[in-house]
Amino acid sequence: MSTPYARLPAWADYGLIPLINLAVAFAVAGLVVLLVGENPFRAAIILVKGAFGSGQGIAYTLYYATNFIFTGLAVAVAFHCGLFNIGGEGQAYIAGLGIALVCLAFDQVLPWWLTFPLAILGASAAGALWALIPAWLQAKRGSHIVITTIMFNFIAASAMVYLLVDVLKPLGSQAPETRVFLEGAQLPKLGWILAEFGLRVRPSAPLNVSFLLALVMAFLVWALIWRTKLGYEIRTYGFSPKAARYAGISESRIIMVTMLISGALAGMMALNPIMGDQHKVSLDFVAGAGFVGIAVALMGRSHPAGIVPAAILFGMLYQGGAELAFEMPAISRDMIVIIQGLVILFAGALEHLFRHPVQTLFATVAPKSVGLAAGQERA
DSSP, rough: OOOOOOOHHHHHHIIIHHHHHHHHHHHHHHHHHHOOOOOOHHHHHHHHHHHHHSSHHHHHHHHHHHHHHHHHHHHHHHHHHHHOOHHHHHHHHHHHHHHHHHHHTTTTTTTTTHHHHHHHHHHHHHHHHHHHHHHHHHHHHHOOOHHHHHHHHHHHHHHHHHHIIISOOTOOSSSSOOOOOGGGGGGOBBBBHHTTTTTOOOOOOOOOTTHHHHHHHHHHHHHHHHHHHHHHHHHHHHHHHHHHHHTTOOOHHHHHHHHHHHHHHHHTTTHHHHHIISOBBTTTTTTHHHHHHHHHHTTTTOHHHHHHHHHHHHHHHHHHHHHHHOOOOTTTTHHHHHHHHHHHHIIIITTTTHHHHHHHHHHHHHHGGGGGGTTOOOO
16 A cells, blocks of 8 residues: 655644754764763753853854854745855855945944945845856856855955955054954944843843844845745746746846845845954854855755744854863864754755655644545555
8 A cells, every 4th residue: 555645734844844853863963972971961951051041142142043044045045946055155255345345434434323234235245246156157158056156165265365365454464354343333232132031141242233134134035035026936947947938037037136135145144243243354254154054044944934943053053062062071063063964964965854754644644634635545
């Protein structure tokens, strides 16, 4: 007797499956912790407590999550068009140049609330332009977007090294970085919000208003993809390029527009570390957030409602992982990377591993919930 086919309800497809994958990932990570001679349950408690057990921990967790929301949204927009933009790292890096030009020019004459919108424009424009070249190469020359975006990550890194060493570095400075921005280019911190709930947060905690911008962009991406004509065209092309061409959708236009939006979102990620924390542009400020965004988009099923909690999860792994490495010396930072990799493995590469058993369970136990009549089976 064949297994009945079932289309999972949305709550199971977007909630249950990722939770199962996440639980398995942490179970395997627990075995890894056990192998190094530590208690996995105590490690899990330290991990969660380090991320959410204090106002300071929450502030750092949400700070890291801000980066991943932007890069996750960037990857998700491209996914909906059938494109795999893994150039978020380079797009965010180049966006630092757009932010630097704005902040260095206006931090002495404008307050932050006027510099910030200009920096948003600078970051999104620089990120979009860096994504435009790979998009044009795919749309007009047939070059694969994965290959070109990978190459442009390395080009961006090399270009920023040159600019920071030979162009933007102040005279007499040895460090490859810009000067520290004045108050007109420093974003206010959000620790006071946590303090309203009785949580203690030091003034140095990096959580800042770019977190609110990330939430706004998550809403706007949802509205764009599911409530606009352009979003419908993006999803149509991603589902079936042949059907999109038949409907009169320009292939080259939709690829280039989608990549411009994706690059702009990735570029906005640079606002968080540059204006919200470091108050300068230095080497490697992106710190791998562009690649983590791929896992965040996969875990969040390319939907903003899933991307935000997935980003917070990875923020928890970053902040709680630092506490775990401190409390348990046997668990090094490399072990934390292994745990992150397991989450990426089960949430991304193996995201459909448990789909078939769950479909079978739903179709057998509650066929009406998946649109099947009782006893209906696939031939």
